[in-house]
Amino acid sequence: MRIKALGDATGVDVETIRYYEKTGLLQAPARSHNGYRDYGAAHLERLSFIRHCRALDMPLSDIRRLLDFVDDPQRHGDDVDRLVEAQLARVQARLDSMHALERQLVELRSRCQGRHADGACGILDELVAAAHGEACACHPVPAKQGV
Incomplete structure:
Protein backbone atom coordinates (compact mmCIF):
# COMPACT_ATOMS: atom_id res chain seq x y z
CA MET A 1 0.00 0.00 0.00
CA ARG A 2 1.09 3.59 -0.53
CA ILE A 3 1.87 6.03 2.25
CA LYS A 4 -1.52 7.77 2.08
CA ALA A 5 -3.35 4.45 2.44
CA LEU A 6 -1.12 3.56 5.39
CA GLY A 7 -1.87 6.93 6.96
CA ASP A 8 -5.60 6.53 6.40
CA ALA A 9 -5.55 3.02 7.86
CA THR A 10 -3.74 4.12 11.03
CA GLY A 11 -4.86 7.73 11.44
CA VAL A 12 -1.26 8.92 11.21
CA ASP A 13 -0.34 11.93 9.07
CA VAL A 14 1.86 11.23 6.03
CA GLU A 15 4.56 13.64 7.26
CA THR A 16 4.61 11.87 10.61
CA ILE A 17 5.07 8.52 8.87
CA ARG A 18 8.02 9.96 6.96
CA TYR A 19 9.45 11.30 10.23
CA TYR A 20 9.13 7.87 11.87
CA GLU A 21 11.00 6.37 8.92
CA LYS A 22 13.70 9.04 9.08
CA THR A 23 14.26 8.41 12.80
CA GLY A 24 14.22 4.64 12.43
CA LEU A 25 11.02 3.93 14.36
CA LEU A 26 9.47 2.61 11.18
CA GLN A 27 11.54 0.61 8.75
CA ALA A 28 11.80 2.14 5.30
CA PRO A 29 9.57 0.24 2.87
CA ALA A 30 10.60 -1.30 -0.40
CA ARG A 31 10.04 0.84 -3.48
CA SER A 32 7.79 -0.27 -6.28
CA HIS A 33 9.00 -0.13 -9.89
CA ASN A 34 7.65 3.44 -10.22
CA GLY A 35 9.52 4.60 -7.09
CA TYR A 36 6.56 4.79 -4.72
CA ARG A 37 6.96 3.50 -1.18
CA ASP A 38 5.27 0.12 -0.88
CA TYR A 39 4.14 -0.57 2.70
CA GLY A 40 3.08 -3.99 3.90
CA ALA A 41 1.25 -5.57 6.81
CA ALA A 42 4.32 -5.33 9.07
CA HIS A 43 4.44 -1.54 8.56
CA LEU A 44 0.73 -1.29 9.34
CA GLU A 45 1.15 -3.29 12.55
CA ARG A 46 4.22 -1.36 13.69
CA LEU A 47 2.71 2.02 12.90
CA SER A 48 -0.48 1.05 14.72
CA PHE A 49 1.66 0.09 17.72
CA ILE A 50 3.44 3.46 17.61
CA ARG A 51 0.13 5.30 17.25
CA HIS A 52 -1.32 3.49 20.25
CA CYS A 53 1.73 4.35 22.36
CA ARG A 54 1.49 7.99 21.28
CA ALA A 55 -2.20 7.96 22.28
CA LEU A 56 -0.91 6.98 25.74
CA ASP A 57 1.33 10.07 25.45
CA MET A 58 4.52 8.03 25.60
CA PRO A 59 7.65 9.81 24.43
CA LEU A 60 9.27 8.55 21.25
CA SER A 61 12.36 7.42 23.15
CA ASP A 62 10.20 5.07 25.25
CA ILE A 63 8.36 3.86 22.16
CA ARG A 64 11.71 3.05 20.56
CA ARG A 65 12.64 0.96 23.59
CA LEU A 66 9.29 -0.81 23.55
CA LEU A 67 9.75 -1.59 19.88
CA ASP A 68 13.17 -3.05 20.70
CA PHE A 69 11.41 -5.34 23.18
CA VAL A 70 8.82 -6.30 20.57
CA ASP A 71 11.61 -7.10 18.13
CA ASP A 72 13.50 -9.15 20.74
CA PRO A 73 11.02 -10.35 23.40
CA GLN A 74 13.70 -12.33 25.30
CA ARG A 75 15.49 -9.21 26.52
CA HIS A 76 12.69 -7.19 28.08
CA GLY A 77 12.83 -8.37 31.69
CA ASP A 78 11.28 -5.75 33.93
CA ASP A 79 12.10 -2.88 31.57
CA VAL A 80 8.60 -2.77 30.08
Missing part, protein backbone atom coordinates in the same frame (compact mmCIF):
# COMPACT_ATOMS: atom_id res chain seq x y z
CA ASP A 81 7.09 -2.48 33.55
CA ARG A 82 9.51 0.31 34.43
CA LEU A 83 8.66 2.22 31.24
CA VAL A 84 4.95 2.03 31.98
CA GLU A 85 5.50 3.00 35.63
CA ALA A 86 7.53 6.03 34.54
CA GLN A 87 4.80 7.05 32.09
CA LEU A 88 2.17 6.66 34.79
CA ALA A 89 4.22 8.89 37.09
CA ARG A 90 4.43 11.55 34.35
CA VAL A 91 0.67 11.39 33.81
CA GLN A 92 -0.01 11.65 37.55
CA ALA A 93 2.28 14.68 37.80
CA ARG A 94 0.46 16.35 34.91
CA LEU A 95 -2.89 15.59 36.55
CA ASP A 96 -1.68 17.22 39.77
CA SER A 97 -0.57 20.23 37.75
CA MET A 98 -3.92 20.40 35.94
CA HIS A 99 -5.81 20.23 39.25
CA ALA A 100 -3.70 23.13 40.56
CA LEU A 101 -4.47 25.06 37.37
CA GLU A 102 -8.17 24.32 37.82
CA ARG A 103 -8.08 25.68 41.40
CA GLN A 104 -6.31 28.82 40.20
CA LEU A 105 -8.89 29.43 37.47
CA VAL A 106 -11.80 28.81 39.83
CA GLU A 107 -10.31 31.31 42.27
CA LEU A 108 -9.77 33.82 39.48
CA ARG A 109 -13.31 33.35 38.19
CA SER A 110 -14.69 33.93 41.69
CA ARG A 111 -13.31 37.50 41.55
CA CYS A 112 -15.80 38.51 38.93
CA GLN A 113 -19.25 36.97 38.62
CA GLY A 114 -21.72 38.38 36.13
CA ARG A 115 -21.88 41.70 34.32
CA HIS A 116 -19.51 44.62 34.70
CA ALA A 117 -21.85 47.59 34.64
CA ASP A 118 -19.35 49.91 36.29
CA GLY A 119 -16.51 48.82 34.03
CA ALA A 120 -14.70 47.07 36.86
CA CYS A 121 -13.78 43.45 36.43
CA GLY A 122 -12.18 41.51 39.24
CA ILE A 123 -10.60 39.04 36.83
CA LEU A 124 -8.90 41.80 34.83
CA ASP A 125 -7.84 43.55 38.01
CA GLU A 126 -6.19 40.36 39.24
CA LEU A 127 -4.45 39.72 35.91
CA VAL A 128 -3.16 43.30 35.76
CA ALA A 129 -1.88 42.97 39.34
CA ALA A 130 -0.03 39.78 38.35
CA ALA A 131 1.45 41.56 35.32
CA HIS A 132 2.88 44.13 37.73
CA GLY A 133 4.48 41.35 39.77
CA GLU A 134 1.95 41.61 42.57
CA ALA A 135 0.21 38.69 44.21
CA CYS A 136 -3.07 37.76 42.62
CA ALA A 137 -5.90 35.40 43.44
CA CYS A 138 -4.47 32.64 41.27
CA HIS A 139 -0.80 33.14 42.23
CA PRO A 140 -0.42 34.43 45.77
CA VAL A 141 3.07 35.41 46.88
CA PRO A 142 4.48 32.47 48.85
CA ALA A 143 5.29 33.10 52.47
CA LYS A 144 9.00 33.64 53.04
CA GLN A 145 10.58 30.81 54.98
CA GLY A 146 13.00 31.37 57.81
CA VAL A 147 12.08 35.01 58.37
Whole structure:
Protein backbone atom coordinates (compact mmCIF):
# COMPACT_ATOMS: atom_id res chain seq x y z
CA MET A 1 0.00 0.00 0.00
CA ARG A 2 1.09 3.59 -0.53
CA ILE A 3 1.87 6.03 2.25
CA LYS A 4 -1.52 7.77 2.08
CA ALA A 5 -3.35 4.45 2.44
CA LEU A 6 -1.12 3.56 5.39
CA GLY A 7 -1.87 6.93 6.96
CA ASP A 8 -5.60 6.53 6.40
CA ALA A 9 -5.55 3.02 7.86
CA THR A 10 -3.74 4.12 11.03
CA GLY A 11 -4.86 7.73 11.44
CA VAL A 12 -1.26 8.92 11.21
CA ASP A 13 -0.34 11.93 9.07
CA VAL A 14 1.86 11.23 6.03
CA GLU A 15 4.56 13.64 7.26
CA THR A 16 4.61 11.87 10.61
CA ILE A 17 5.07 8.52 8.87
CA ARG A 18 8.02 9.96 6.96
CA TYR A 19 9.45 11.30 10.23
CA TYR A 20 9.13 7.87 11.87
CA GLU A 21 11.00 6.37 8.92
CA LYS A 22 13.70 9.04 9.08
CA THR A 23 14.26 8.41 12.80
CA GLY A 24 14.22 4.64 12.43
CA LEU A 25 11.02 3.93 14.36
CA LEU A 26 9.47 2.61 11.18
CA GLN A 27 11.54 0.61 8.75
CA ALA A 28 11.80 2.14 5.30
CA PRO A 29 9.57 0.24 2.87
CA ALA A 30 10.60 -1.30 -0.40
CA ARG A 31 10.04 0.84 -3.48
CA SER A 32 7.79 -0.27 -6.28
CA HIS A 33 9.00 -0.13 -9.89
CA ASN A 34 7.65 3.44 -10.22
CA GLY A 35 9.52 4.60 -7.09
CA TYR A 36 6.56 4.79 -4.72
CA ARG A 37 6.96 3.50 -1.18
CA ASP A 38 5.27 0.12 -0.88
CA TYR A 39 4.14 -0.57 2.70
CA GLY A 40 3.08 -3.99 3.90
CA ALA A 41 1.25 -5.57 6.81
CA ALA A 42 4.32 -5.33 9.07
CA HIS A 43 4.44 -1.54 8.56
CA LEU A 44 0.73 -1.29 9.34
CA GLU A 45 1.15 -3.29 12.55
CA ARG A 46 4.22 -1.36 13.69
CA LEU A 47 2.71 2.02 12.90
CA SER A 48 -0.48 1.05 14.72
CA PHE A 49 1.66 0.09 17.72
CA ILE A 50 3.44 3.46 17.61
CA ARG A 51 0.13 5.30 17.25
CA HIS A 52 -1.32 3.49 20.25
CA CYS A 53 1.73 4.35 22.36
CA ARG A 54 1.49 7.99 21.28
CA ALA A 55 -2.20 7.96 22.28
CA LEU A 56 -0.91 6.98 25.74
CA ASP A 57 1.33 10.07 25.45
CA MET A 58 4.52 8.03 25.60
CA PRO A 59 7.65 9.81 24.43
CA LEU A 60 9.27 8.55 21.25
CA SER A 61 12.36 7.42 23.15
CA ASP A 62 10.20 5.07 25.25
CA ILE A 63 8.36 3.86 22.16
CA ARG A 64 11.71 3.05 20.56
CA ARG A 65 12.64 0.96 23.59
CA LEU A 66 9.29 -0.81 23.55
CA LEU A 67 9.75 -1.59 19.88
CA ASP A 68 13.17 -3.05 20.70
CA PHE A 69 11.41 -5.34 23.18
CA VAL A 70 8.82 -6.30 20.57
CA ASP A 71 11.61 -7.10 18.13
CA ASP A 72 13.50 -9.15 20.74
CA PRO A 73 11.02 -10.35 23.40
CA GLN A 74 13.70 -12.33 25.30
CA ARG A 75 15.49 -9.21 26.52
CA HIS A 76 12.69 -7.19 28.08
CA GLY A 77 12.83 -8.37 31.69
CA ASP A 78 11.28 -5.75 33.93
CA ASP A 79 12.10 -2.88 31.57
CA VAL A 80 8.60 -2.77 30.08
CA ASP A 81 7.09 -2.48 33.55
CA ARG A 82 9.51 0.31 34.43
CA LEU A 83 8.66 2.22 31.24
CA VAL A 84 4.95 2.03 31.98
CA GLU A 85 5.50 3.00 35.63
CA ALA A 86 7.53 6.03 34.54
CA GLN A 87 4.80 7.05 32.09
CA LEU A 88 2.17 6.66 34.79
CA ALA A 89 4.22 8.89 37.09
CA ARG A 90 4.43 11.55 34.35
CA VAL A 91 0.67 11.39 33.81
CA GLN A 92 -0.01 11.65 37.55
CA ALA A 93 2.28 14.68 37.80
CA ARG A 94 0.46 16.35 34.91
CA LEU A 95 -2.89 15.59 36.55
CA ASP A 96 -1.68 17.22 39.77
CA SER A 97 -0.57 20.23 37.75
CA MET A 98 -3.92 20.40 35.94
CA HIS A 99 -5.81 20.23 39.25
CA ALA A 100 -3.70 23.13 40.56
CA LEU A 101 -4.47 25.06 37.37
CA GLU A 102 -8.17 24.32 37.82
CA ARG A 103 -8.08 25.68 41.40
CA GLN A 104 -6.31 28.82 40.20
CA LEU A 105 -8.89 29.43 37.47
CA VAL A 106 -11.80 28.81 39.83
CA GLU A 107 -10.31 31.31 42.27
CA LEU A 108 -9.77 33.82 39.48
CA ARG A 109 -13.31 33.35 38.19
CA SER A 110 -14.69 33.93 41.69
CA ARG A 111 -13.31 37.50 41.55
CA CYS A 112 -15.80 38.51 38.93
CA GLN A 113 -19.25 36.97 38.62
CA GLY A 114 -21.72 38.38 36.13
CA ARG A 115 -21.88 41.70 34.32
CA HIS A 116 -19.51 44.62 34.70
CA ALA A 117 -21.85 47.59 34.64
CA ASP A 118 -19.35 49.91 36.29
CA GLY A 119 -16.51 48.82 34.03
CA ALA A 120 -14.70 47.07 36.86
CA CYS A 121 -13.78 43.45 36.43
CA GLY A 122 -12.18 41.51 39.24
CA ILE A 123 -10.60 39.04 36.83
CA LEU A 124 -8.90 41.80 34.83
CA ASP A 125 -7.84 43.55 38.01
CA GLU A 126 -6.19 40.36 39.24
CA LEU A 127 -4.45 39.72 35.91
CA VAL A 128 -3.16 43.30 35.76
CA ALA A 129 -1.88 42.97 39.34
CA ALA A 130 -0.03 39.78 38.35
CA ALA A 131 1.45 41.56 35.32
CA HIS A 132 2.88 44.13 37.73
CA GLY A 133 4.48 41.35 39.77
CA GLU A 134 1.95 41.61 42.57
CA ALA A 135 0.21 38.69 44.21
CA CYS A 136 -3.07 37.76 42.62
CA ALA A 137 -5.90 35.40 43.44
CA CYS A 138 -4.47 32.64 41.27
CA HIS A 139 -0.80 33.14 42.23
CA PRO A 140 -0.42 34.43 45.77
CA VAL A 141 3.07 35.41 46.88
CA PRO A 142 4.48 32.47 48.85
CA ALA A 143 5.29 33.10 52.47
CA LYS A 144 9.00 33.64 53.04
CA GLN A 145 10.58 30.81 54.98
CA GLY A 146 13.00 31.37 57.81
CA VAL A 147 12.08 35.01 58.37
